[in-house]
Amino acid sequence: MGTTLVFGGAGQLGQCLARVAREKNFAGLIFLSETEGNILNNESLQALFERHQPSHVINCAAYTAVDKAEDEVELARRINRDGVENLARLCAAHDAVLLQISTDFVFAGTGNQPLTETDATEPLGIYGLTKLEGEQVIPPLTDKYFILRTSWLYSEFANNFVKTMLKLGAEREELRIIWDQVGTPTYAIDLAACLLHLIETQSQEYGLYHYSNEGLTSWYDFATAIFELRGLPTRTVPIRSSEYPTKATRPAYSVMDKSKAKARLGVAIPHWRTSLAECLKRLN
Template sequence: MQNIIVFGASGQLGNCLKKVAGERKIDYIHFLPEEEADILRGDLLDIVFEKYKPTFAINCAAYTAVDKAEDEVDLARAINKTGAANLATHCKAYGATLVQISTDFIFKGDVALPLTEEAIAEPISVYGLTKLEGEQAIAEILDEHYTIRTSWLYSEYGNNFVKTMLRLGADRDEVKVIADQVGTPTYAIDLAEAILTIITAGKKAYGIYHYSNEGVTSWYDFAKGIFDISGTDVKVLPIRTSEYPTNAQRPAYSVLDKAKIKATFNIEIPYWRDSLKACIKKLAAVQ
């Protein structure tokens, strides 16, 4: 019997997986509470893997506070590297396949070309470095894994750029948004659909894949899209990265090439503005 377990189930991707699994009527997926499934505690993982005997484990647990990571290096590394390695070790022991979520932040972002899975990883932040270390640890331990790198994740759940912009737009006459960082937003519902498609496809095409929505945009244009689609009357001013200093550096260009995941799993990826419209419509419906 197939069993899927999800770590980090209370985050935005975990919640999106729960929603999509419900819509697909996948009843063999288990969303584990953090107190039951701490990826840093081998004793708890022993209990979880023995209890569920999973065929797949999805790791949505991560340290994602990009700027704080510069000061909390040990904690970021523990969660993003050691935690991932712990899951890979348990998956190997129990014959399970691991689905690991990674990030565009593993790239330096200094070349304006879509990044393939073979592109050289040169992280410029602690967050990016520890996520790359997690990828590498998994690959050393476990052959049976899908590592999915994504970017600019948002949804109706948790804290994200879309919800922040809608909140600021409701309170201010103008907002300043960085215009010289380029990438692609990813609607976490679409990513959840892709993950479950990979799991249910029955293929053993293990390895690294890239997934974001289609298209290319800047944070400035992303914000403009949010306000245009939501009908929010606010002035958006473009600024340079140098005008908004942060603790951690971000890639200037991190558009992910999705050719591999589309060809391997026959996945159709929505255009970023179309997915943004769907998300904003859902957010408006619950207000």
């Protein structure tokens, strides 16, 4: 195996990749922070590619502030579309495989059946739109890519729903949580293991895939499970999305079908409750 450049290496998924790599004695990963590997700076990107001659590139860098994106459209587009285009072009020039992370927010979420890779996309906000644009710039530039759409990422690193609930649950007796948005929480450690599996196996099953943990839940039930597994007495009260208005509209149903990933990539995907229990154990 050659060298793998990890852009956005200081973020949640980057930190998860570093931990999984340590546990698996997986060598050859170079983690680049936003300043070390600015995906908008073509000159510095070119220098990085020439210096390291990577076999694989994992792009964890993204604009992920869903509500803020509604006001910062151009910045979100530069990072989520133009930055990806820069990486795809350099991957093609250096014969490297691009592993790009995308999102369930590319869907409108108006249905009630698990979404496949061939289902129509219809982003409801700027974040989902710019991530979809990031997906679309890749195929014209290179054939050697994996796009993994994921959802509801959490881990012991960075800021995420699980850590926020643990903090609030320790401070308050009762929390009001949205119940009419349904999806699947994804332990970022599991996603990191999937990405390293693709590199380790030198997979050439290139294309677009869905990867989240198995099962489905609402934010309300997710929060309730966190408190139950952690033994916190916090009461949860279900509320509708309309009772907690946000600038950007979220998909109401964004459960993704993982059949393609399981069949072609040979990855085992744990159930979300199993992975949540593992995360909470590590947070202990």
